[in-house]
Amino acid sequence: MRAVVLHAPGDVRVENVEMPEIVEPSDAVIRVTATCVCGSDLWPYRGAEEVNGPTRMGHEYVGVVEQVGQDVRTVRVGDLVVGSFVASDNACEICRAGYQSRCVHQVMMGAIGTQAEYARIPLADGTLVRVPGEPTPEQIRGLLAASDVLGTGWFAAVAAQAGPGKTVAVVGDGAVGLLGVLAARRLGAERVVAMSRHADRQALAKRFGATDIVTERGDAGVARIRELTDGHGAHSTIEAVGTQESMLQAIRATRPGGHVGYVGVAHGVELDGLELFFATVNLLGGPAPVRRLLPELIDLIMTHQIDPGLVFDLTLPLDRAAEGYRAMDERRATKVLLTL
Amino acid sequence: MRAVVLHAPGDVRVENVEMPEIVEPSDAVIRVTATCVCGSDLWPYRGAEEVNGPTRMGHEYVGVVEQVGQDVRTVRVGDLVVGSFVASDNACEICRAGYQSRCVHQVMMGAIGTQAEYARIPLADGTLVRVPGEPTPEQIRGLLAASDVLGTGWFAAVAAQAGPGKTVAVVGDGAVGLLGVLAARRLGAERVVAMSRHADRQALAKRFGATDIVTERGDAGVARIRELTDGHGAHSTIEAVGTQESMLQAIRATRPGGHVGYVGVAHGVELDGLELFFATVNLLGGPAPVRRLLPELIDLIMTHQIDPGLVFDLTLPLDRAAEGYRAMDERRATKVLLTL
Numbered sequence: 001m002r003a004v005v006l007h008a009p010g011d012v013r014v015e016n017v018e019m020p021e022i023v024e025p026s027d028a029v030i031r032v033t034a035t036c037v038c039g040s041d042l043w044p045y046r047g048a049e050e051v052n053g054p055t056r057m058g059h060e061y062v063g064v065v066e067q068v069g070q071d072v073r074t075v076r077v078g079d080l081v082v083g084s085f086v087a088s089d090n091a092c093e094i095c096r097a098g099y100q101s102r103c104v105h106q107v108m109m110g111a112i113g114t115q116a117e118y119a120r121i122p123l124a125d126g127t128l129v130r131v132p133g134e135p136t137p138e139q140i141r142g143l144l145a146a147s148d149v150l151g152t153g154w155f156a157a158v159a160a161q162a163g164p165g166k167t168v169a170v171v172g173d174g175a176v177g178l179l180g181v182l183a184a185r186r187l188g189a190e191r192v193v194a195m196s197r198h199a200d201r202q203a204l205a206k207r208f209g210a211t212d213i214v215t216e217r218g219d220a221g222v223a224r225i226r227e228l229t230d231g232h233g234a235h236s237t238i239e240a241v242g243t244q245e246s247m248l249q250a251i252r253a254t255r256p257g258g259h260v261g262y263v264g265v266a267h268g269v270e271l272d273g274l275e276l277f278f279a280t281v282n283l284l285g286g287p288a289p290v291r292r293l294l295p296e297l298i299d300l301i302m303t304h305q306i307d308p309g310l311v312f313d314l315t316l317p318l319d320r321a322a323e324g325y326r327a328m329d330e331r332r333a334t335k336v337l338l339t340l
Numbered sequence: 341m342r343a344v345v346l347h348a349p350g351d352v353r354v355e356n357v358e359m360p361e362i363v364e365p366s367d368a369v370i371r372v373t374a375t376c377v378c379g380s381d382l383w384p385y386r387g388a389e390e391v392n393g394p395t396r397m398g399h400e401y402v403g404v405v406e407q408v409g410q411d412v413r414t415v416r417v418g419d420l421v422v423g424s425f426v427a428s429d430n431a432c433e434i435c436r437a438g439y440q441s442r443c444v445h446q447v448m449m450g451a452i453g454t455q456a457e458y459a460r461i462p463l464a465d466g467t468l469v470r471v472p473g474e475p476t477p478e479q480i481r482g483l484l485a486a487s488d489v490l491g492t493g494w495f496a497a498v499a500a501q502a503g504p505g506k507t508v509a510v511v512g513d514g515a516v517g518l519l520g521v522l523a524a525r526r527l528g529a530e531r532v533v534a535m536s537r538h539a540d541r542q543a544l545a546k547r548f549g550a551t552d553i554v555t556e557r558g559d560a561g562v563a564r565i566r567e568l569t570d571g572h573g574a575h576s577t578i579e580a581v582g583t584q585e586s587m588l589q590a591i592r593a594t595r596p597g598g599h600v601g602y603v604g605v606a607h608g609v610e611l612d613g614l615e616l617f618f619a620t621v622n623l624l625g626g627p628a629p630v631r632r633l634l635p636e637l638i639d640l641i642m643t644h645q646i647d648p649g650l651v652f653d654l655t656l657p658l659d660r661a662a663e664g665y666r667a668m669d670e671r672r673a674t675k676v677l678l679t680l
Contacts, residue, residue: 093572094596102596102620104571231444232433247613256434256442256626262617269613273587273606280442280626286596286617
């Protein structure tokens, strides 16, 4: 089968690899019907994470179940399914508390690689969720977004306690930040401030429900958020970048007692304990427990209440994955969908 | 009047200073009836914080109202009162959200100095709480603890979401940590693990409701907490020290999705963003909003439901404050009460 393989920074190829097989009785194998390129795939692509020899890529997926191991009970051959970017048993104490992305048996799907025609899904019962009905092409794109980028933006909004009466600031206008805007608004936030200086992303943020746009960054961005909130800062801030500047911007834009939900994979971030102490904000972040959110997100998509698939602004066949990586790296595309 | 003045690291003197007066119409002046030495007073005493010339000390107090400004409505001359170590208007948006320690008009009482015969209390209506009835000497000690050390331990337990069914780990066996044990137990925690290697503090932790004692620190301490919790880590962890080691110990001892309440004033602490990201724990800390908690704490003390004054293990007259600082610095005393 065909699969995306990263050979070195900047060197993405689509190659023939072995077909995946059932290894554990709790596995399923799916035929991938849509996959995509994640902002986090750019870290190794840019050499910011080490690449040790040829590496399979991708952790987002919608697909059809091809094969199931003998212990699999909740999905059947032929089912259309979505799953999280972290496979989980959805049964351990950590999963039951809603943190499936830190399941005691977790398997990072990125280590398997879903930018491929087929993929083995470990812990299929705890990972995959069946999609009811017959999704339209728009809905397929939305379901694919749910696999990571929507689930991640949603978790950030929940972690930031976005809700009625709240002003939510969103740091980062990539796909996760934009879907954080959508999530914050769906969760009832009164005011959602998107921090973006790109006209196309501002437009999408507004379509997703942003009430205000702030183009300033860093200290100037923080000052603008304070101006908009009687000097107090936002009640809730979503951090969706993962740099030192974005993390400090998020913390400093939040009022005492407010909440920061951070989902940008922090690279080179160091937080000063004393600054954090006097900020007196609630911090919650990490890999999003997408599995917790999937049933609700699938329902919202399948009932046409949200259209998160709008974040995909470039669609290419799997064989042209290298072009997709290049477009995202050069910020010509927000999020690239790969068709099969 | 007599007051404690720090002249240089290690050089505490009790001197004659000017009587405080009403400055703002919202001020009160109290006659201090009990005050004490805080762990945080040791930072400048040890030279870990700069001392710029003679500095008044102390921010904890129980007292009797002597004088009130013309705008003061909720306390009257002759009232026995307790207040927080941060004066607050208890009316601004931040106060109303329960974060009075970050009031937009906050005044740190340490900048005024309550280790003295009298003290000016800014924003008296928002800061002071009247004590009903006639407290016993034990209750006076408890009320004094409520002014900071009990309120701080209690806030840490609330921030760590200690409650029924939870296992709470407490890092730090100073007065705040010990009262964090008491708070966690009162809030309904099933299991409270005090991390201490001192027999006298272990005994007090048990008296306050600790169910387990762990003597190991650092990685070994984390490993013990994991052993006690099926490998998952504590649901809730109270950090009551403020060093790099204690902060990492607290974060690493907590399960994904768990909560860390940190109230040790962080000195030289740097948190790595990527470690924090993959820890996936809720973090909340800072100067405790004692004013939020005071009515409940006063009630618990005055109805003999808690006896937090037990943390005071050395009582000296104000004039012998220097001995008290020395005893705490040398860890011969956990918490020193100064009588007037």
